[in-house]
Structure formats: structure tokens, C-alpha cells
Amino acid sequence: MSERLEIGYIPLLDAAPVIIAEEIGFAREEGLELAFHREPSWSALRDKLAFGKIDAAHMLSPVPVAMSMGLGGLASAIDALQILSVNGTVVGVSREIAARMHARGLTRDAMAAAAVGRALIDVHRQPLKVGVPFPFSMHAELLYYWLGALGLQAPQQLVVRTVPPPQMPAALEAGEIDAFCVGEPWGSIAVERGLAEIVLPGCAIWRFAPEKVLAVRRSFTDEAPGRLASLMRAVWRAGRWLADPAHHMTTAEILAQPRYLDVSAETLERGLSGRLVVSSAGEIRRIDRFLMFADGAAQFPWRSQAVWMATRLAERLGLDRSEAAEVARRTFRADLYRANLADIGADLPGASEKVEGALESITPVASSTGRLFLGPDSFFDGRIFDPSLTE
Amino acid sequence: MEPASSKLRIVVVEPDQERAHQFVDVLRSAGDFELTVIGEASALARRIAALDPDVVLIDIENPSRDSLEELTMAAGPTERAVAMFVDRSDGALTAAAVEAGISAYVVDGLRPERIKPVLDAAIARFKMVSRMRRELEATKAALAERKTIDRAKGLLMTARGIGEEEAYALLRRAAMDQGKKIAEVAGAIVTAAELLR
Numbered sequence: 001m002s003e004r005l006e007i008g009y010i011p012l013l014d015a016a017p018v019i020i021a022e023e024i025g026f027a028r029e030e031g032l033e034l035a036f037h038r039e040p041s042w043s044a045l046r047d048k049l050a051f052g053k054i055d056a057a058h059m060l061s062p063v064p065v066a067m068s069m070g071l072g073g074l075a076s077a078i079d080a081l082q083i084l085s086v087n088g089t090v091v092g093v094s095r096e097i098a099a100r101m102h103a104r105g106l107t108r109d110a111m112a113a114a115a116v117g118r119a120l121i122d123v124h125r126q127p128l129k130v131g132v133p134f135p136f137s138m139h140a141e142l143l144y145y146w147l148g149a150l151g152l153q154a155p156q157q158l159v160v161r162t163v164p165p166p167q168m169p170a171a172l173e174a175g176e177i178d179a180f181c182v183g184e185p186w187g188s189i190a191v192e193r194g195l196a197e198i199v200l201p202g203c204a205i206w207r208f209a210p211e212k213v214l215a216v217r218r219s220f221t222d223e224a225p226g227r228l229a230s231l232m233r234a235v236w237r238a239g240r241w242l243a244d245p246a247h248h249m250t251t252a253e254i255l256a257q258p259r260y261l262d263v264s265a266e267t268l269e270r271g272l273s274g275r276l277v278v279s280s281a282g283e284i285r286r287i288d289r290f291l292m293f294a295d296g297a298a299q300f301p302w303r304s305q306a307v308w309m310a311t312r313l314a315e316r317l318g319l320d321r322s323e324a325a326e327v328a329r330r331t332f333r334a335d336l337y338r339a340n341l342a343d344i345g346a347d348l349p350g351a352s353e354k355v356e357g358a359l360e361s362i363t364p365v366a367s368s369t370g371r372l373f374l375g376p377d378s379f380f381d382g383r384i385f386d387p388s389l390t391e
Numbered sequence: 392m393e394p395a396s397s398k399l400r401i402v403v404v405e406p407d408q409e410r411a412h413q414f415v416d417v418l419r420s421a422g423d424f425e426l427t428v429i430g431e432a433s434a435l436a437r438r439i440a441a442l443d444p445d446v447v448l449i450d451i452e453n454p455s456r457d458s459l460e461e462l463t464m465a466a467g468p469t470e471r472a473v474a475m476f477v478d479r480s481d482g483a484l485t486a487a488a489v490e491a492g493i494s495a496y497v498v499d500g501l502r503p504e505r506i507k508p509v510l511d512a513a514i515a516r517f518k519m520v521s522r523m524r525r526e527l528e529a530t531k532a533a534l535a536e537r538k539t540i541d542r543a544k545g546l547l548m549t550a551r552g553i554g555e556e557e558a559y560a561l562l563r564r565a566a567m568d569q570g571k572k573i574a575e576v577a578g579a580i581v582t583a584a585e586l587l588r
Contacts, residue, residue, distance in 0.1 A: 161458075
């Protein structure tokens with residue numbers, strides 16, 4: 001007799017780990033049946049998780065952090081058990097702005113975040129208005145980091161607005177926003193409909209940005225530790241399965257179904273393979289590490305990632321940095337990851353925090369198996385973030 | 392943080408005009424409020440900010456809801472419209488609101504006793520609307536089932552040269568034997584007949 005868990009998600013490509021955990025049978029092997037709830041908005045997903053209408057959720061990585069800081073309405077303890085996906089977002093602009101950027105000789109280098117950012121700032125009068133799906137999102141953090149480092153001050157010169165992705169094209173047309181940052185498939189859909197051009201992948205700003213997490217109520221982690229461990233193992237194995245390029249086509253076909261994303265499998269494969277069609281002219285860009293599910297300990301919830309998000313939020317909103325860092329640390333459950341996934345072969349890093357942005361290339365690090373390699377995690381401007389400096 | 396006028400300012404976000412009207416009627420009967428209805432999704436957060444309401448009510452399933460989260464971050468910590476639901480403390484009322492499918496954004500500093508009648512009325516309204524939705528869906532499903540059963544009966548009557556009652560009895564027996572609903576057996580017959588045509 002399998003145990004049923006209610007799982008909430010937003011119809012996005014990076015919901016794949018939870019959907020695949022059920023569809024390919026990793027959940028069944030653990031004696032679980034995952035029942036899915038496709039939600040209309042992040043706030044609805046968050047509220048339903050907080051009030052126990054669902055057991056676990058595919059969630060934006062900064063949401064548990066923000067909630068621990070008392071931001072965004074509900075004061076409720078939500079934990080990130082593991083990272084579901086790293087990277088996978090794109091920055092897009094209207095075709096008109098893209099044309100002006102090209103007229104100034106925009107580089108063909110897909111990862112040239114500084115050059116693309118300067119071109120965007122140059123062709124547009126300020127303030128630059130950029131749409132993101134949610135105020136507490138890696139999308140928003142990447143934009144503030146990127147355009148902030150290039151000299152734009154928020155909110156005088158940069159306005160980040162929340163626009164649900166299906167409404168982005170209309171918002172572009174109405175002049176509500178000039179650019180947007182979204183996750184797949186929304187970037188590809190906007191290009192497909194001839195409404196926008198993709199000018200930069202999010203991973204060009206930060207090469208290892210935790211995008212979605214598997215989130216649960218803190219009380220859920222204590223209620224039934226066995227059930228929690230089963231869920232973590234099923235989703236972890238799904239992530240490993242997804243990391244194999246041989247599974248892209250199957251994944252795209254499963255997610256394309258009307259009950260999940262209801263988007264063509266061909267469109268979904270672009271994000272999975274990192275081969276993006278960036279303009280209506282059919283121009284293709286091959287992006288290395290565009291969307292990662294498992295490689296380089298991608299699923300490990302580094303506490304330093306939570307601290308980075310918390311201190312960025314705190315600075316922007318005028319809150320205490322060290323206090324924010326402290327509560328945020330507790331939401332990324334590296335402890336549960338270690339306890340529940342060591343036995344099934346997860347490579348466990350020697351530490352639960354790292355200096356973010358220090359790795360330019362693939363680097364071996366201390367781990368339980370001694371065979372762990374971390375991928376590049378640098379920021380586009382070469383700065384590093386040391387989480388121990390927040391105390 | 393109390394508004395200059397003593398009337399509570401409430402914004403209702405509801406694209407369906409008829410539902411919005413019904414909503415306004417219910418709120419009117421619950422108290423003397425200053426009510427504004429917004430039906431359009433574009434620039435939602437800024438339009439609401441301009442109205443400077445005490446309370447915003449929106450359907451939990453409304454896809455534009457995320458835009459309102461911005462309101463929780465505006466300006467300084469003391470001025471922002473932070474609280475969703477009643478001053479974060481009344482868990483039971485909040486849970487009831489979520490259950491009923493309503494989201495309320497409440498400006499910080501508003502006393503719980505002032506917001507309670509608003510939410511109570513909203514919850515009652517939303518419960519009624521969702522019950523009506525369920526009833527409508529059930530009726531639609533029942534009608535669809537009836538049609539399928541009628542078609543299956545017709546197919547059986549032609550194929551086996553039997554009367555209507557006998558055809559229905561046949562369907563019912565098959566359903567009982569297989570532990571299925573009559574509509575399911577009928578559906579299988581209709582599908583099979585379409586494939587064999």
C-alpha cells in the first residue's frame with residue numbers, strides 16, 4: 001500500500017524532478033504516490049503549502065528564505081530540503097529594443113553579461129523596467145545583481161515589476177516593462193510568438209544559481225521522518241535521471257502532456273538541451289550548463305546560497321543583514337540532505353557552506369566519496385561572496 | 392496608520408463582472424465600506440497602490456495574484472502593506488479564508504476586529520460561489536453521462552434488435568459484473584462503436 005503525498009507545482013520546465021519522480025517510478029519504489037496540484041500562482045502555491053493543503057512544493061529558492069525573514073505575508077516556517085534545479089532562466093527584450101541593441105553592434109557571445117547589460121542600459125531611457133514572475137525569485141536577484149553591478153540604482157534607474165509570465169508579452173506591448181527575466185518554457189514561447197528576443201541566459205550572470213527547491217512545512221519534516229526520507233530519495237534519483245541527456249526526449253514528451261505543462265515537446269527540449277532559439281530569425285545559441293538537475297552536487301542545499309539571498313534581500317529592504325543570514329541558514333536543510341541521502345550514494349561535500357563565486361572552472365573538492373567535482377559558480381563581475389563575513 | 396475617513400477602504404479584484412457585483416452586494420450588507428472593483432489584470436499592483444486601500448480581496452486562483460506580492464515590499468518596513476490576512480495572528484480565520492479560496496491583503500496596523508466582518512462576508516460569498524461552481528460542473532457531467540448512456544442504448548437496440556428497457560438492463564448488468572459505473576460501460580460501447588465504424 002503506497003502512501004499518497006500531495007505535491008504542488010507551477011507548470012515550468014524545472015518542475016521536472018517532482019513529475020519525473022512519479023512518472024518514471026522513483027516514487028513508487030519508495031512506496032509513495034505523488035498526487036499533483038498545478039497552481040495558478042506562486043503565492044497560491046506558497047499559501048497552500050503553509051496551510052497544509054499540499055505536503056510539498058516545487059518552489060522558488062528565495063521563498064523559504066524570504067518567509068523566514070517575515071517577508072511576503074505569511075509568517076510560516078518553510079524549509080528547502082534540496083535544490084531541484086540550478087540555472088534555467090533567460091533575459092528577454094522586445095524586438096524593438098533588441099533591434100536597437102543590435103544596431104549598436106551587440107556581441108554574439110551568449111555569455112557576455114557585461115556587454116549585453118551595457119547595451120541594454122545604453123539604448124533605453126531610465127528607469128529601465130524589468131518584469132519578473134515573483135518578487136522573491138532568483139530572477140529578481142539576478143537582475144538586481146547584474147544591472148546593479150553595471151551602475152543602475154534601484155528604484156530610480158531600475159524598476160523590477162512582478163508580472164505573471166503569461167502576461168509578459170502584453171506588458172511589453174503596453175510599455176509596462178521593457179525587458180523580462182523568466183524560466184523556460186516562457187522565454188522560448190515569447191520568441192516563438194515573435195514577441196521578444198532572448199538576449200542573455202541567467203547563468204551568464206551567476207553560473208551556478210539555485211533556481212527551485214523542494215519545499216515543505218517545517219512541521220512536516222518532524223511528523224514522519226521516514227516519509228520525508230522517501231520523498232527526498234525519490235526526487236534525488238529523478239534529478240540524477242534527468243541529468244542524462246539521453247532522457248531529454250522522454251522528459252519533454254512527459255512534461256508536454258496537457259495535464260502537466262501543455263506545451264509542445266519540441267519547445268521544452270530547447271531548455272533541456274540548452275540549445276535555445278533566441279530570435280524569430282531562428283538564431284540558435286548553445287548554452288553550456290543552461291539548466292542543471294544533478295551535476296556538480298547541484299541538488300545539495302548549500303547554506304551559503306541561502307545566506308547570499310538573505311543578505312541581498314536584507315540590503316535592499318533595509319533589514320539587519322546578520323539576523324537575516326542566521327534565520328536563512330536554518331531554512332536550507334543540508335543536515336537532512338546528509339542524513340537521508342548518504343546511504344543511496346549522494347556525494348556529500350565536506351562543508352555545508354562555501355564561498356560563492358570563487359570557482360572559475362570544474363574543481364575537485366573534499367567529499368564523502370572523494371570524487372566530488374564542483375562546476376564553475378562565478379559571478380559575471382568576478383566578485384566573490386564569503387558567507388562567514390555576515391556575522 | 393488609520394485612514395482619515397473612518398470607512399474601511401476595500402478593493403475587490405475580480406474579472407467576472409457578475410461575480411464582482413454579487414461580491415459588492417454581500418460586502419455592503421456586512422458594513423459601511425468604501426468599495427472599488429478592479430477587473431483588469433494590467434498594472435494591477437500600481438493601480439491598487441494608487442487607491443491606497445486598507446484591504447484587498449482576490450480569488451486565490453486568480454493568476455494575477457503574484458503581482459500583488461509587490462505591495463508587501465513597497466517603501467519602508469513601517470509603511471508597507473505587509474500583512475496578508477488578519478495581522479498574522481488569527482490562524483483560524485486565515486485558514487478558513489484559504490479553505491474558501493480567498494486571499495486578503497491587509498494593510499499593516501489595521502485592527503483585527505475591523506477586518507473580521509469583511510473577511511467573514513468574503514468567505515461566505517466565496518464558499519457560495521465555489522459551491523455553485525461545483526454544482527454546475529456536477530450538472531454538466533451528469534448531462535454528459537446521460538447523453539452517453541442514451542447513445543449506448545441506441546447502439547445496443549440497433550445491434551441486438553432489443554427495446555430500450557432491455558438495452559438499459561443489459562448496460563446495468565454489465566456495469567455490475569465489471570464493478571463499473573453505467574456511464575463508463577456506456578462510454579466504452581460508444582468509443583468501440585466509433586472505432587468500428
